[in-house]
Amino acid sequence: MTETLAPDALPVLAESHVNDAFSFTLHATQGQARAGTFTTPHGVVNTPVFMPVGTNSTIKSVTWQHVHDLKAEIVLANAYHLYLRPGHELVEKAGGLHGWSNWQKPILTDSGGFQVFSLAKFRKITEEGVHFRDPLTGNKHFIGPEESMAIQNALGADVIMAYDECPPYPIEHHTALLSLERTHRWLERCWTSHKRHHDQALFPIVQGGTFEDLRIKHASMVQDFDAVGYAIGGVSVGEPRPLIEAITAYTAPLLPANKPRYLMGVGTIRDLLKGIRSGVDMFDCVLPTRNARHGTFFTPTGNKHIKNAEFAEDFGPLVEGCECYTCQNHSRAYVKHLMRQWEDTGKTLLSIHNIHTLVQLAKTTRQHILAGTFDDFYESTLEQLGGKLGG
């Protein structure tokens, strides 16, 4: 399906203009599913959207030309990694992430909160922030809300994230409450210390673990701040999948209808469809490139592994009918050979296909929402997956 209407010609169900740099327009809904347009300083993002992850200011195994050709509209980078290497000051000297990487479309940076909790060694959490050691060098570091804002201000992404506490699963109700209260105090400090409200949208993050009452409470608290958009965090941290889907389903609709909603770190085919049906607009996940590096590729009937013997003489594309560069040009047998020979190009070709799959899934879904055919698309896509995740 091709979008025939220009954004200006699409209907307006709701909109927000928090400042001159950012706006969001909701064009259509079907149930909770939404199709919108999110305008940022570096361009327009058509939602729902999948954001490929470029942790170290590069999407792994592909060039930015590939990312452009894949029609990605916004990408993610990680403040934690870029703070450690090459350092946010250096990126700032290069003109921020856009100048540094020469990706001129919208960028979102994660705050580093999730990473100091999941990756750093010897971390010590205080009310001030998090003391931790660089896992590579052993050097001591400290990131609190103010430091995260300073780092993200230097990186200069269009969307930056609040610095939050990311408790693991499982967690007690009482602990989850204490944690979200701390996250809220940190959000206040982020909001105050953020120096670029005029051209960087700070998204608060709703926490609350797997507890509906806490999610409801926190979704209300974050709206104390008139943010450009809001995120749902603390999901996909080890909890059973039905819980992820349930949290998303009851939390997303609590967020303002006229602003973008971002479900953090989630990105299988099933996750995207479920999230979209619950009212989410933005998704990111490392799975497309991580899976590619391990030889896994996405198909409409679930993941397949290129090293499987069945593909040795399979001269068909990874996915019949797929319009990605890899499927248009190369066979399963060829890609399998590249992966078996440890050729980086194999990872590149699989990454291209996997990123394409999710970027395109979000685009196709948007068209179905605009056309009022989302429900059928949702059902048939999930049926084809047959209970698998597709990511």
Place this chain on the structure above:
Amino acid sequence: MTETLAPDALPVLAESHVNDAFSFTLHATQGQARAGTFTTPHGVVNTPVFMPVGTNSTIKSVTWQHVHDLKAEIVLANAYHLYLRPGHELVEKAGGLHGWSNWQKPILTDSGGFQVFSLAKFRKITEEGVHFRDPLTGNKHFIGPEESMAIQNALGADVIMAYDECPPYPIEHHTALLSLERTHRWLERCWTSHKRHHDQALFPIVQGGTFEDLRIKHASMVQDFDAVGYAIGGVSVGEPRPLIEAITAYTAPLLPANKPRYLMGVGTIRDLLKGIRSGVDMFDCVLPTRNARHGTFFTPTGNKHIKNAEFAEDFGPLVEGCECYTCQNHSRAYVKHLMRQWEDTGKTLLSIHNIHTLVQLAKTTRQHILAGTFDDFYESTLEQLGGKLGG
């Protein structure tokens, strides 16, 4: 400089049409340096030409789209590697290397001779051929002239190479003589067993070590066969560089003026220029991609290493004025960061630059030969290199 004359409009100093599939036209000379057009079943190659090496049927770290964008006109693949994995029969089933890799321009395959001598384990050389073990699996294999032809016929490259004995340096005169005599007997067997003379050009290879009399003798012997083109082999196998240059200088002019001449495995900036001045038309080398993987990039003043501290805050391109994708889009500081973070994309970006450098050097040199300005270009380019190799 842009070529303004179509090939048909260029002068014809000499030409050959060995069969309907292949022709070579010599358009201009300056001293021994030559500008020509080599027509193959998969298209025209403007000579002098640099051929990127795609050992495993992929140029390492880049996609075929990159190779296309780099304006490479012909690439090399290795029969030895493809015989072992994925197997030449499989490649043949996919339609030969062109169908297998989906690179639709000319391809040249090396015979496997050099590789069984340099890479294989437990090799045993007899008059029949070479027994060896796969270094990965330990399995026993045998490749003689007939097997090499069968493999290369299956791979289906436009140009295939004679299966030769590749003695190491240093070598005694007597041993070198015995070796080239065997190589000549093997050439006779290659010629007879080659099944696709009509659409695959078999290039004989001149051996003879570092001995001028043997090179002269063998250059004459190979012309017993009315081949489409001829190669100079057994150079760059450890001998001092002045010897490589001397061998090339006295051997190349002994080969027919109306046919392409290929200097095997040689490819620094200096090698290309020296080779071209000696009358060579075709070059290949793994250095552009191998050096890239180690962080080395080519510059007009010699190689530089991206990991050097001096590049940490260097926001300029790898080479000022370079028109490659990398230099047009990314800074030294950014590429250095990618390499320090073990991001494959760093290798990709350096490979693109290094391949571009040599492909473009050959193209630029061709224009200078056509314009009669080769000598000045040769002198100024080598002067800028300041005695370094540039590769």
